[in-house]
Amino acid sequence: xxxxxxxxxxxxxxxxxxxxxxxxxxxxxxxxxxxxxxxxxxxxxxxxxxxxxxxxxxxxxxxxxxxxxxxxxxxxxxxxxxxxxxxxxxxxxxxxxxxxxxxxxxxxxxxxxxxxxxxxxxxxxxxxxxxxxxxxxxxxxxxxxxxxxxxxxxxxxxxxxxxxxxxxxxxxxxxxxxxxxxxxxxxxxxxxxxxxxxxxxxxx
Amino acid sequence: xxxxxxxxxxxxxxxxxxxxxxxxxxxxxxxxxxxxxxxxxxxxxxxxxxxxxxxxxxxxxxxxxxxxxxxxxxxxxxxxxxxxxxxxxxxxxxxxxxxxxxxxxxxxxxxxxxxxxxxxxxxxxxxxxxxxxxxxxxxxxxxxxxxxxxxxxxxxxxxxxxxxxxxxxxxxxxxxxxxxxxxxxxxxxxxxxxxxxxxxxxxxxxxxxxxxxxxxxxxxxxxxxxxxxxxxxxxxxxxxxxxxxxxxx
Numbered sequence: 001x002x003x004x005x006x007x008x009x010x011x012x013x014x015x016x017x018x019x020x021x022x023x024x025x026x027x028x029x030x031x032x033x034x035x036x037x038x039x040x041x042x043x044x045x046x047x048x049x050x051x052x053x054x055x056x057x058x059x060x061x062x063x064x065x066x067x068x069x070x071x072x073x074x075x076x077x078x079x080x081x082x083x084x085x086x087x088x089x090x091x092x093x094x095x096x097x098x099x100x101x102x103x104x105x106x107x108x109x110x111x112x113x114x115x116x117x118x119x120x121x122x123x124x125x126x127x128x129x130x131x132x133x134x135x136x137x138x139x140x141x142x143x144x145x146x147x148x149x150x151x152x153x154x155x156x157x158x159x160x161x162x163x164x165x166x167x168x169x170x171x172x173x174x175x176x177x178x179x180x181x182x183x184x185x186x187x188x189x190x191x192x193x194x195x196x197x198x199x200x201x202x203x204x
Numbered sequence: 205x206x207x208x209x210x211x212x213x214x215x216x217x218x219x220x221x222x223x224x225x226x227x228x229x230x231x232x233x234x235x236x237x238x239x240x241x242x243x244x245x246x247x248x249x250x251x252x253x254x255x256x257x258x259x260x261x262x263x264x265x266x267x268x269x270x271x272x273x274x275x276x277x278x279x280x281x282x283x284x285x286x287x288x289x290x291x292x293x294x295x296x297x298x299x300x301x302x303x304x305x306x307x308x309x310x311x312x313x314x315x316x317x318x319x320x321x322x323x324x325x326x327x328x329x330x331x332x333x334x335x336x337x338x339x340x341x342x343x344x345x346x347x348x349x350x351x352x353x354x355x356x357x358x359x360x361x362x363x364x365x366x367x368x369x370x371x372x373x374x375x376x377x378x379x380x381x382x383x384x385x386x387x388x389x390x391x392x393x394x395x396x397x398x399x400x401x402x403x404x405x406x407x408x409x410x411x412x413x414x415x416x417x418x419x420x421x422x423x424x425x426x427x428x429x430x431x432x433x434x435x436x437x438x439x440x441x442x443x444x445x446x447x448x449x450x451x452x453x
Binding site: 006007008009010011012013014015016017018019020021022023024026029030031033034035036039061062063065067069073075076077083084085086087088089098099100107122123124125130133135137139140141142143144145146147148150165168169174193194195198199200201202203204 | 213214215217219220221222223225226227228229231234236237238239240241242243244246247248249250251252253254255256257258259260261265267269270276277296297298299300309310311319320321322323324335336337338339373375376379380381382384385386387388402403405406410411412414415436437438439440
């Protein structure tokens with residue numbers, strides 16, 4: 001017999017369920033006094049470098065209804081294109097920018113909202129630059145394993161045109177599902193879980 | 205940020221996820237998944253720096269009672285009602301290496317199966333001394349521990365008579381955003397596990413068993429609390445020996 005590889009299996013995912021807010025955003029779900037604030041509720045402070053933007057939108061199900069019990073997390077580079085992570089070896093990210101945020105979709109209208117900055121460009125594995133983007137991770141009741149996707153910026157036409165991930169999308173009409181709508185400093189990014197306008201989700 | 209100066213951060217891409225081991229998005233026995241599951245194939249891509257990196261949280265975010273659900277919401281001198289338990293274990297990656305500095309967040313119903321949430325209407329009573337959330341960060345060996353009360357089973361509107369087995373929800377951060385995981389822990393010997401449509405979204409019985417925590421008699425504290433052991437495995441990273449070390453990776 002050959003040697004065994006000895007790998008363990010990854011712990012299987014389960015849905016976050018309808019009461020995910022108790023664990024991830026307890027203050028939002030009116031469980032006060034346990035944590036001072038909800039983790040990920042503030043990504044920037046007064047000293048954060050870069051262009052301030054708002055990222056907002058909704059998550060819609062296959063029937064077109066807003067999902068009002070989801071939690072979204074975003075992860076992005078700082079304005080210079082560096083991640084605030086120990087695995088970032090190219091330099092030191094802006095210490096006044098967390099790079100990570102968490103927000104529930106509102107229980108009445110289903111809207112999420114992040115106050116952040118526009119990220120700089122970061123390299124793909126072969127050194128080509130990716131277009132500026134924000135990585136999303138979405139969990140909710142009815143979602144058995146968290147969904148990864150990315151939001152890109154509509155004004156970055158040239159960068160988007162050479163982005164290696166966007167280039168991999170075979171059906172070109174689906175590229176638009178990853179590009180936010182811009183109005184002033186507000187970017188609206190609706191995530192469609194299913195159907196004609198289904199967002200491109202990633203196995204990454 | 206982690207303050208372990210003797211270990212170089214790993215930057216290899218993650219092992220591909222075995223999506224036949226995880227539950228599929230569309231699992232009609234769990235009704236809500238029907239309209240909340242993508243129908244198109246996922247776009248597969250080897251990890252880029254955007255997923256290989258991820259937020260890491262320092263112990264400074266933790267308060268003293270964050271890993272004590274019996275007391276972190278209770279009035280001074282009081283405690284939550286229920287079977288006192290300790291839940292502990294390790295966070296490892298698929299290569300069997302401990303994951304230090306992993307943030308775990310847990311949430312659960314009280315001993316009667318009632319969640320403290322405004323959308324929850326189950327007639328079982330709220331426990332005034334139980335909030336239901338907690339968190340911990342793994343030590344250098346990947347260990348974590350918290351204490352709580354054993355949650356009760358509760359009914360939910362899926363089938364006419366569906367009940368969730370006793371469970372604790374876990375959210376886990378490794379070192380890369382691609383490792384992000386939410387799952388549920390079940391209790392050894394609970395017959396409800398095998399009736400549950402959410403458990404049943406997982407196709408493989410062995411994978412389900414990975415979510416069942418055994419009673420850990422060795423770590424049970426006499427006259428105080430029983431212990432359950434729950435190890436969590438996150439995606440492993442490829443060794444970087446022969447990775448192309450181009451700019452940014």
